Amino acid sequence: MKLFDIVIIGSGFAAHQLIKSVRRLDQDKTIAVITQDEGHEYNKPDLSHVFSKQQTASDLVVKTAGEFASEFNVTLFAQSKVEDIDVYDRVVKTAVEKIQYHKLVLATGASPFIPPFTGNAETDVITHNSLNEYQQKQTRWNDAQSVLVLGGGLIGVELAMDLADSGKEVTLVEPENRLMTAQLPEFVEAKLRNAMEAKSINIYTGLCMDEVSHRSTEKLVKLSNGETLKVDEVTVCAGLRPNVQLATKAQLSVNRGIIVDEYLATSQPDIYALGDCAEIYGMVRAYLQPIVVSATALAKTLTSSPTKVLLPNMLTKVKTPAYPIQLSGVLTGEDVTRWSYDVTRSGIVAKSYNADDKLIGFVTTEQRIQESFPLLREL
Template identity: 55%
Template sequence: MNPVTIIGSGFAAYQLVKTLRRMDQQVPIRVITADRGHDYNKPDLSHVVSRQQTSQQLISTAAEIFASEQNIELCTEHRVEDIDLDKKAVFANEQRFDYSNLVLATGAMPFIPPIQGLRESGPITLNSLKEFDAFSERLTKANSILVIGGGLIGVEISMDLALANKQVTVIEAGQRLMGNQLPELVALKLEQSFDQLNIDTRSGETVTKVSPSESGYQVKLGNGEQLNVDEVLVCAGLVPNTTLAKHTGLAVNRGICVDESMQTSENNIYALGDCAEFGGQVRAYLQPTVVSASALAKTLLGELTAVVLPKMMVKVKTPKYPIQIAGTTSDSQVHRWNLDIQSDGIVAKAYNKQEVMIGFVATQDKTKQAFPLLRELSA
């Protein structure tokens, strides 16, 4: 029997491996990855600077040990060039690998905005262990860092940099931090916590040009102001890695299109994690991947299982102003907010036009109410 073959070695790939192994000790599994294949906790990248960790310290299980413990064939530093649908074979490093079922867990790459000189300047990104390994020395040496993007990841990393005594400037094109997830008052409170850490927050502002300078980078803003910083770090979102899927002829929209069983437009080929588009959405969070991996493992073992995503919660890793979010909290879908404002935090409940609660945001000590709120949301 040819193995279940997984392309990629990020969280989604290894979550599927672990789930398959819990269900079946014998089914052959092969993982093909362009990386070194170490298992690590990706969310740790959001606070790696303040903790002064090295890339080696982030590794929870080295590749060789992981392969042995999970009883899998692990092909590291193998870049897949082609998939032959008729032969059910993958080609990488001039080798052929036959498969029974194939799972694309190719992840996503950082979006680099089309800003003059930005890509050419080689900005820092922190979306993987490999990227942290490449940029950790630059991050350590830098005193001043400009962060492009004030969404969830940009906010987490900016606070971590400030806690490591870096001079941080955040440029966010929207009118407030985490504008797609937080009501205005909560975003204001978050910005106030940034002020207390001496983070220079520039909401409603853009970067128009990035140029190397003798001491680092010169950054020109949309208002004409010029800033000089040691480093530029980009947190402007992610782009699903769909190149291989497109080359293979699979249906691709923003991500690789999958049905409720995570199957692509081709039989016996599935997609999972940041590269997959399920129900018209790419869900770049851990919880949806865990649920999807559990269902997909059953399907791969012969029990066709649909993915049913429950209401899920996101914990924002901002220790000076803790936030938990669940459900739908985007202004475009929220008809009204109900805010309970206390000295120890805020609970903001989101309602639609039918007066049905569709999401919530809890901050500071009120995050202790997050699980009861989640039960209320799921009722």
């Protein structure tokens, strides 16, 4: 049985950031990565604009798994599914290996949530959450002339705009009454919608997708208002669910994600969770900046200098070239008691305030996104 100082389950952005951070501090600790896919390093946000840039999956690879493992002195167990974690003997079990650890990190990521619907194409929708998913569906994406995007959150909006920029006919369906309800006030959302409609994107809000059926080479999509749409492909961007199955099986504390403390430690000794699967301070922070901050702190903890994760307000850039948006802070919920708007020809600055009239969040658009950094410092 092989023993490693650090064993990481998963090979996404969080895992790669952690390895780089550990190696900046310690060149000698033995590190193993166990992953179900090949383990290549790539920049996940680039998935949002592969169509307009006409990029293949291989174009997105920053380093192959072999190159990364060699550069950072990592033992890679690729295309290996973890079946069980023995928390008492500190052993990770795959179908062919038993790997022992001093410290274990779960970086298992998250999977696309697919809302329930009926029809004989129920299992034939496309998700677009990883390099592996894109690689498997490249031919279908290339052949499709019309695409329905289910989900009008940040990812759905980005993807719909990029598909339209690539020349495809795009329909976006969002069950809520407006787009990006978790991030944008109504006034800004209306401007975004106008920019998308100017790209000939057909937008349906307040409706669900009830049924998807095959008809020849097309798919028939029945909406909750009874209307039927004809498209070549349907892609689902309805949010992510943290992958907590292994953690649950190992009897770690789990809520929406794997519950961790301020050191990213789980409820079992010497087991940590990082990235989209982790729930810290009651939240799953599925953005790159929190992962970078968390990986830096966890690397220090794993190399004998326990370090708390401190997550400041961070800037989110929405990749919608026709209507650039940046945002940060608290933008929804009971804490937001009022909004102020400064609207000019060059864009909008919208600020959210709490009951004490304190700035708690902001949204900037178009040319005024350059005002984000002083606002971020104010937050």
